[in-house]
Amino acid sequence: MDSIFSEIDENASKSNKFWQKVKDISRTSNDIDQNSVFEGSLKLWNSDHEWLETFFSLTTTCIYYHENDCPVMFSSISWKTVTPFSEENGKETRFGFRISSRNYFQDFYTEDEEELEKWLIHLDGVSILSDFENDYSIIKEIGKGNYGTVFLAIENSTGDEFAVKSISKELIAKSKRGISAISNEINTMRKLNHPNIISLYKVYESATDIHMVFDYAADGNLREKIENNGPMSEDQAASFLENLLFAINYMHSQNIIHRDIKLENILFMSKEDPNDFKICDFGLACELEELSGSRCGTPGYIAPEILRKEKYDFKADIYSVGILLYHLLTGKSPFTGSSLGSKTVVLIQNRNNTINFKEQRLKSISKQGIDTIRKLTSNNPDNRPNAQEALEFPWISKSEQAPKKSSVSLFFKMSQKMKPLSQGVQSQPSQNKFANLFSRLKTLVT
Missing domain, CATH: 2.30.29.30 (Pleckstrin-homology domain (PH domain)/Phosphotyrosine-binding domain (PTB))
Known part of the structure; x- marks a missing residue:
């Protein structure tokens, strides 16, 4: 082909x-x-x-x-x-x-x-490569989607583990948006460089497939964490949300909207550090100027203005963060579908933003915690905070009892506070510049 x-x-x-x-x-x-x-x-x-x-x-x-x-x-x-x-x-x-x-x-x-x-x-990181089989060995399948399969693979030269998303070129060619979708995802991932955002290392093209090489998340996703361990405490959730919002604030500063923030798209790299996570799946992400107004996302997380077919912007991601916070604190979705046609019911509740803040499951949550969910999920995006504003909420920024952040997280936190992020495009530092800055920060905090 x-x-x-x-x-x-x-x-x-x-x-x-x-x-x-x-x-x-x-x-x-x-x-x-x-x-x-x-x-x-x-x-x-x-x-x-x-x-x-x-x-x-x-x-x-x-x-x-x-x-x-x-x-x-x-x-x-x-x-x-x-x-x-x-x-x-x-x-x-x-x-x-x-x-x-x-x-x-x-x-x-x-x-x-x-x-x-x-x-x-x-x-390697800025062009297309051709000899995937020589560079990597597939170990096992770890996920499957509409267009392709995700594998655990070993890099032959180092023995390091990576996740490889392999996508059929035939399926890409048959899909109406196939080629534009794959180019958009690669373009988006190449622009981003943040410790809490999944990294795209290499892209290969063979006769039949496209192979995209990502970080391998060994400890599953956030949905699995909640299902296995139950809801987070408010201190844990506040600390987690602060790190998530720093990553989203950075992403928005690069003019990129994710459009599918949800539990399944937060991956954990290790069991030891609850803040060692990465946002993944940028298949629906786009730059602000490229918004088509089309409905996209996962039912139950989609900003109401998208479902109402209204104009939307970065604050659509903030709504999804609010829904995610509800999950963190309760272990449940605020929208509950019936067994028959549940997805349709969830979409209707989602569009109408029918969140019941008097639910029994919220009784144990503090007033500040509930108020934070309420503001993040405001029906009117004009009343919803952007990521920078949300980071200043008392419930989120209190983190006195929160786990200590890594040097990398501190670097992004300090840099974003020193220079407030606007809604416009900001240039991404090169890998060399980032390494130098990180090295200097490490000296200061150790």
Whole structure:
């Protein structure tokens, strides 16, 4: 089957050539400054059959060709395939990598194998790869959805465990929104970098499938936690919700709405730390400007304005957080369907926002706790807080008895309090910048 990503690449670049001329030097310089991933010298074999060595910059979306210390050409790499190679010429072995789409490619040569590995490490997370079977071994199936299957896999080079979502290209092609949905999910995940949000490490395309490599959550999801352990105490729930809201606040600062916050989409990485969790499943997520107004989400968690087919924004996620908090404190949903047509009943209750705050199950919850649920699930989004405002609620911010947060959580908490997050797009720090900041913070808190 043809490459799905080549089709996406051609539609995105609107060009039939590998290289395009840099027209906006200011925008290009900003991309290199804000989103740099790696840089260095590479060799090209030019049309005159001569070696040309020049400087290249790699960002989260492009590779830039420099002349006289200035970027003059670029190629978008998000949907192009990277394939490493080695060549024997009788005297020596040459190492390099090919970046390709359906109709064009460019070969890049490195000084040696060590330099090739450096480039591949950084290209892995920003492009498409092709040799999944060589890099990973499937252990077992751990989940199944409409479009694909999730497996536990071992990375062959390290022995580390990852979750791999494998999606049939045939099913993607047959689905009306298949190609746009997969590209949207990958785009969204690549923009996010937060300790409480699942990480997408690599994307592979084979002849039949797309493979997406994520963090592996060894300790199940939040629904399983509640079913096995019962409701949380108010202190536990407040601490958990604070960390969840910091992650959602960060996500919204990147202009992304999740649209499917629910118990099943909160995964736990270990049994020891209740705050070591990650938000997952960004299949319905989108940027604010890309909202189609279509109804989406899981019945029982959907903001009423979505079900009423009204305009909605980031506060739709906050409503879902309020429903999730109700679950945390009671172990139940506020909406109860009958055995016959229960999903329809739940949807009607959800649309009408018929939450009974005088339920017996809420009798043991403090007035502040109930008030927090009430505000988060306000029927009118204008009366609902955004994530930053919710973090300032006394019931959430009290956390004196809450478990101590990790250095990583403290980093995001401090950075968000120092710079209040707006509803607009904010640039994501590069991996190197994040590592430096985290290192400095670790020195301060240890």
